[in-house]
Amino acid sequence: MEFATIPIMSSEPNKKVVTRFAPSPTGFLHVGGARTALFNWAYARANGGEFILRIEDTDKARSTPEATKAIIKDMQWLGLDWDQGPDPDADDPYANQIGDRGPYFQSQRSGLYDDAVKKLFEKGRAYYCFKTAEELDALRKAARAAKKPYQYDPADMLALNADKDALQARLDAGDEHVVRFKMPDHDVAVNDEILGEVVVQQAELEDFIIVKKDGGPTFHLANVVDDAAMGVTLVMRAQEHLNNTPKHVALFEALGLEKPRFAHIPLIFNSDGSKMSKRDKAKVARQAAKDAKLESVDGIDGQLFADFLAKKNDELPVALVIAKQLDLVLPEIDVADFRDSGYLPEVLDNYLSLLGWSPGNDVERFGPNPLSFLKENFTLDRIGKSAAKFDRDKLAKFNTEAVVMLPVDDFAARLKAHLAAHYPEYDDLVANDAHFKAFCEGYQERSRSLDEPAKGGRFFVCSDDEIVYDFTPKGIKKAMMKNDGEGFVMLERLVEAFGDLPEEGFGNAAHDWMAKTAEAESLNMGKIAQPIRVAVSSGTVTPPIDATLNILGKARTLTRFKNCIAVKPA
Incomplete structure (x- = not known):
């Protein structure tokens, strides 16, 4: 049996390092995504390379311009800049982009994906699949009933594709279909920069969808085509993507494209060992609503609320309304949550860096400018393999120390901006220079965040x-x-x-x-x-x-x- 391997390189002396962060604009920037962006930025900067921000907006139903702008805002707040991607200073990032390998929105790159699919058809590595979701679901249920693992069988679809007349008849009839990629008939191995060699046996490889029913590319196809076109030399992402990598390797090879190196960084878990997820907010809100025996909440459709309680959805708007009605504090999950809670960006940069990476010598505090520290010290060989735990108490301790150590004028400027953004009731107090100075002096040494003075000092601004x-x-x-x-x-x-x-x-x-x-x-x-x-x-x-x-x-x-x-x- 033929065995496919990927040559591993510890450095790239003759090629500029190019990394990328490619979020989907379907919501706010999760701290796990921020950590991925931070590591990619740090590796590029440490090696004199380039860092790309690419927006993977192929999910037409869920991608929004508002989410794109929020992601850009969050990355700017963290101090992460990019060499190619949406123009961070533009009112319309879709229209204004920087770099010579764009556009940097997948919704604007459909021609490249169409060309790749055409090439795969020509090589016999792509075929039409007309199986319905119901048919596939029935096959999965049958496999479970037989206590066997389900694996997609392409035989009848390959036969149909070989019968050109029958195939064209179905296409002409407008029968709903997708396009699948035919995986190779050999094992695929990935030499990961962090995890080492990861081998997937040929028997475990399954043909996967590369063009959706709506004609748009899947994540797999667009990801590979874009990484190659943009000259990405290292794909660094969370370990949850490891199962995708053999598929991507096979696509690179089938398209005759140069493969990048791969590095899969450890997942982030909550302190109790559960995966840190955006659903954590829904879990907390749902339990609070049940404890309070809420039967409805203001402004939320009754059925939507009932489905939320029944775990049929994890809709964030429902969780937020519940939190407001019950005066409940939801866990910080997204970068925006930590910003709104008054954390300092440099503290979050510092702490996120420690989730899976270490500079060695028990160093944990990176000084007043953690990004400069990372630029000088970040290396792949210091990334661990084990999952990291998000310790909120430790982060709060980091933030408390940083807030107390801020120069007085810096603290005042940051607090002023925080109050302006979140607490307009403080406008009159802030406008009085003497009062605001006294307010800052009174709270800086006793605050864990920029938010605590606002909450602790509310008696100053209420009637x-x-x-x-x-x-x-x-x-x-x-x-x-x-x-x-x-x-x-x-x-x-x-x-x-x-x-x-x-x-x-x-x-x-x-x-x-x-x-x-x-x-x-x-x-x-x-x-x-x-x-x-x-x-x-x-x-x-x-x-x-x-x-x-x-x-x-x-x-x-x-x-x-x-x-x-x-x-x-x-």
Whole structure:
């Protein structure tokens, strides 16, 4: 039996390295895809090569321009640039592209795929298949009933293709069909840069579809034709694509195209060992809806919601509406989720790099510019074979350290942009330079992300009437109810004392009064400060009192003191 192998090369001294990232624009950029893009970018940059962004939009029903723009935005946020692909600065990336091997949207490359199919027909490596989905499903069920693995049998279709008159009659009649690729009659081996030699026996090879019923190319055909036409020298992708690679190798050979090298990187799992998937959001929302015994949600069709609960769909819009209605936080899965949650892009770059790759010597922090570090240090031989686990606690720790270490002005600029993008209610606070500076100083050292100041500081921007007091939590109960309600007694005293303080520099004056009073009366500052925090924020944690009261101002502070006193438990 003939044995097919692929020569493996550890380097390409005489050929420019060309890598690519080829997402499907059917949704947001998953962190697994971002990791693939990052590795391909890093390898190209480390070897003085080129990195291509190619949009694989052959799925006409699910591909959208909005998803394309979102992917471009996410990659730009991560700091990943490309040498060929959609113009990242163009309003219409479909019309404006950079590079000399485009277009870089598969929907614009149909002529190349048609030529490849024609060539495969001429070589006897492609044939028409008229089997219906129902027929194939019946054959699969029969195989399962016989406890045998199902394998597509091309015999009758090959016979039909050989009968030119019968074939033409069916084509002329408009019978629904696809085009299949005839696999070789020998084993196929792939020498993977990470996994080593992977052999697929000839008996396991199955003819697969290369042209769909709608006449469009499948992923397999378009992928191979484009990689060859764009001069890709290394195809680096997740291990879930390993089963596709022998098919692609066979296509390269049948078309007489030069094969690239292949490298399949480990999958990313959740900490519990489950595959990290976009469906995780649906799982969390579905369980929460069942726990809450929701029978419907606002704005969602009843049948769609019922099917969602019954696991018949994992529609993200349904999950998002459930999350909003139940005030539920869904797991971050996509790059946009982490951006919206206030993670720093350089932290995500750093952390994603560690999912399957290591620079060695137990190095985990790559400094303030992880992309520069990767450009200098990334090599294929440091990629592991085992699945990587996404540790959210570790990522949060990385982000906390990075946020705290940001230069003050940098933190302020990033927080300002984050608030503008997600929290317009902060516009007035941000517009006041002194207040915003105090806000930043109060939250930078205590924040795990750029989102925490927005959530923790909401009491600054809500109306006085929106503050709801609950005196049952332990810390609040201690501050307000201990020793026959000494916290309320202090607030009543502060209403009078603070009423005499000036409006200008109110927080500083209030802090001076507190310090003098605590010293004169041998009081712990907490006896004064904690009732203030509870009254103005309904919690026990705020920025320093002087900054907090400067931002709130005298009138709002006194109003909240009085509102808190008014709801004192009997």
